Amino acid sequence: MAVAPALLDEDERAVWQTYRDLHRELSGALETQLLRDAGLSGAEYSVLVPLSHTPGGVLRARDLCTSLGWDRSRLSHLIARMEQRGLVAREECSEDRRGSMLRLTDAGRDAVEGVAPAHSAAVRRWFFDQLSAAELETLATVFTRLLDTLRHEQRSP
Amino acid sequence: MAVAPALLDEDERAVWQTYRDLHRELSGALETQLLRDAGLSGAEYSVLVPLSHTPGGVLRARDLCTSLGWDRSRLSHLIARMEQRGLVAREECSEDRRGSMLRLTDAGRDAVEGVAPAHSAAVRRWFFDQLSAAELETLATVFTRLLDTLRHEQRSP
DNA sequence: AACTCTTTGATGACACGTCAACCAACTCGC
DNA sequence: GCGAGTTGGTTGACGTGTCATCAAAGAGTT
Numbered sequence: 375m376a377v378a379p380a381l382l383d384e385d386e387r388a389v390w391q392t393y394r395d396l397h398r399e400l401s402g403a404l405e406t407q408l409l410r411d412a413g414l415s416g417a418e419y420s421v422l423v424p425l426s427h428t429p430g431g432v433l434r435a436r437d438l439c440t441s442l443g444w445d446r447s448r449l450s451h452l453i454a455r456m457e458q459r460g461l462v463a464r465e466e467c468s469e470d471r472r473g474s475m476l477r478l479t480d481a482g483r484d485a486v487e488g489v490a491p492a493h494s495a496a497v498r499r500w501f502f503d504q505l506s507a508a509e510l511e512t513l514a515t516v517f518t519r520l521l522d523t524l525r526h527e528q529r530s531p
Numbered sequence: 532m533a534v535a536p537a538l539l540d541e542d543e544r545a546v547w548q549t550y551r552d553l554h555r556e557l558s559g560a561l562e563t564q565l566l567r568d569a570g571l572s573g574a575e576y577s578v579l580v581p582l583s584h585t586p587g588g589v590l591r592a593r594d595l596c597t598s599l600g601w602d603r604s605r606l607s608h609l610i611a612r613m614e615q616r617g618l619v620a621r622e623e624c625s626e627d628r629r630g631s632m633l634r635l636t637d638a639g640r641d642a643v644e645g646v647a648p649a650h651s652a653a654v655r656r657w658f659f660d661q662l663s664a665a666e667l668e669t670l671a672t673v674f675t676r677l678l679d680t681l682r683h684e685q686r687s688p
Numbered sequence: 689a690a691c692t693c694t695t696t697g698a699t700g701a702c703a704c705g706t707c708a709a710c711c712a713a714c715t716c717g718c
Numbered sequence: 719g720c721g722a723g724t725t726g727g728t729t730g731a732c733g734t735g736t737c738a739t740c741a742a743a744g745a746g747t748t
Contacts, residue, residue: 381651386659389667392674397554398600399681417734436696443555448735450698455733472696472743494538501542503679505673510546512669516662517549523661524556593726605705607728610692612703629713629726 400500407496412489417452421495422461422478422486431478434467438476461485557657569646573638574609575651579618579635579643588635591624595633618642 382390405416413421424438425431439449453476458464461482467473478486505513539547564574571579581595582588596606610633613619618639624630635643662670 381647382659386655389671389674390654390658392671392678393720395600396641396674396678396681399678403681403684439696443552445736446697447699447737451735454698467696470696470744472741490538497539497547498543498691500681500684501547501677502539504677509669509673512666513673514542514546514549516666516670517546517553520658520661521549521553521556524553524560524657527560527657529615572704591726596726602706603727604707604729608705611728623694624726627726629711631727 403500404496406491408489408493411492412485414485414489417463418456419486419489420447421452421456421476422482423490425462425476426486431483432465433476435476436476436525452455456482560657561650561653565646565650568649569642571642571646575613575618576643576646578606578609578613578633579639580647582619582633582635583640583643588640589622590633592631592633683687 401416408414408416408419412419420442421438422443425433434451435446435449438444439446442449453462453464457464460479462511463477463479467475467476502510558573565573565576566570569576577599578595578637581598582590592603592606592610595601596603599606610619610621614621617636620634620636622632622634624632
């Protein structure tokens with residue numbers, strides 16, 4: 375006989391609420407800053423960063439999808455828009471004729487590299503600078519554990 | 532003379548990445564569960580919860596907006612859709628003729644109260660159950676501090 | 689080779705959120 | 719009371735993400 379699961383208590387609800395508020399404010403602030411300083415959305419920035427870190431500035435769409443944890447069609451739509459703005463270019467994949475290679479253009483590189491310092495500074499100011507070394511270590515441990523739990527559960531619910 | 536802000540180092544980048552992955556997976560999993568069990572999106576659920584906690588199930592749109600941290604038009608659009616599905620009803624505000632009062636319908640109450648236990652259980656299983664008491668306390672402290680910092684900065688950049 | 693199954697990416701329809709414009713109603717100073 | 723300025727809420731246009739579907743190409747089996 376199944377027992378009805380208990381609802382969250384006062385303290386838990388408060389922590390959960392704070393977590394969600396924090397994420398909303400933090401991601402909103404970072405998004406605003408990216409848009410103001412470089413005309414990039416957060417999604418666009420998160421596509422440009424791995425491209426700029428890759429030798430040659432070329433990545434396969436499939437690989438970018440898995441490393442971003444995104445749906446394929448989301449990347450496809452976004453790349454279509456970014457291509458039109460000249461931030462990236464699509465090329466054929468030599469090893470797999472279905473594949474699509476994404477190349478960072480010069481304009482795209484200028485945009486990412488131009489805004490990366492300011493973005494890093496914002497993350498530092500609003501996140502890392504507010505934490506002690508011990509707190510940061512706890513966060514690292516906890517985040518990793520939570521993510522592992524989730525990923526494990528998703529594979530075997 | 533301004534010093535160019537340094538980019539994030541290896542460890543910081545890893546923590547930041549994990550944080551973002553975690554949020555994506557966690558919110559995605561919770562959203563999926565809400566949709567499957569009650570046909571509600573996360574946004575709808577977050578509107579229904581405060582309504583169900585209010586005596587009478589009535590809240591003023593303006594107050595709900597500020598407590599959710601949402602744009603007015605976002606709530607307006609969402610309520611329009613929810614009203615059409617019979618989850619909430621709009622009524623006039625007696626104190627302020629511009630105002631709009633949102634009332635939880637019986638169907639809306641059934642939906643929230645029906646899914647709340649499962650949702651709470653999911654939050655517990657994927658979040659609280661994975662944390663020690665000390666870790667939870669650290670998270671509570673840190674989240675609150677980060678949120679305060681952000682809110683303070685936003686008022687005086 | 690022929691068959692099936694899976695993978696990869698693109699596409700169109702749709703749902704949702706943001707933004708700017710708008711109007712009605714309230715507030716406050718005069 | 720009157721006017722300027724502010725607030726509350728709605729609306730429409732637009733950008734973006736999700737979903738279902740599709741076609742093409744690979745992988746594996748017989």
